[in-house]
Structure formats: C-alpha cells, structure tokens
Amino acid sequence: MNESDIRAMVLATLKSVAPELEVEQLRPNRPLRKQVDLDSMDWLNFLLGLHEKLKVEIPEADYGRLVSIDDVVGYVAARVR
Secondary structure, eight states: OHHHHHHHHHHHHHHHHHHTTTTTGGOTBBBHOOOOOHHHHHHHHHHHHHHHHHHOOOOOGGGGGGBBBBHHHHHHHHHOO
16 A cells, blocks of 8 residues: 555545545645544544554554644554555
8 A cells, every 4th residue: 555545545534534524625734633623532533444444553642643644644654564
C-alpha cells in the first residue's frame, strides 16, 4: 500500500465520520480539527476507523502527534509497510 492509497483511506475514513465534509477543500498540512468540526467522540471514531481499515495500532499516547492529514498519513504509512 503506497502513500496515495493510505491518504485515500484516511480521507474515506474521515468522510465516514463526517459525511457532510468536502474532503477536496481540506488543506493537508493544516490542523484537521480546526478545519473540520470534530468533537472528541468523532475524533476517536476516526482513529478507531483507521485502526479497523488499515490494521494500525494507534496508542492514545500518540493522538497528540496526529494534527494534520499529512501527520496522520505519515504516521500510518510508517506502520503499514
């Protein structure tokens, strides 16, 4: 799975949590939670969805590192390969 595939899966997972979201308008290097109105449960559901779809363990201690889409994609990519 390459980075493009991972990015598509991250965006699809985000869209499943926030169906009203227009992913084309997201800026990949900006804080995600400031661009999308995600409460803490939505954020947790997003991370759990990534775990389920991509089989990547994301410990709670790492949640703070996952700020932007680029951060999430990089994090997942480092663990999927």
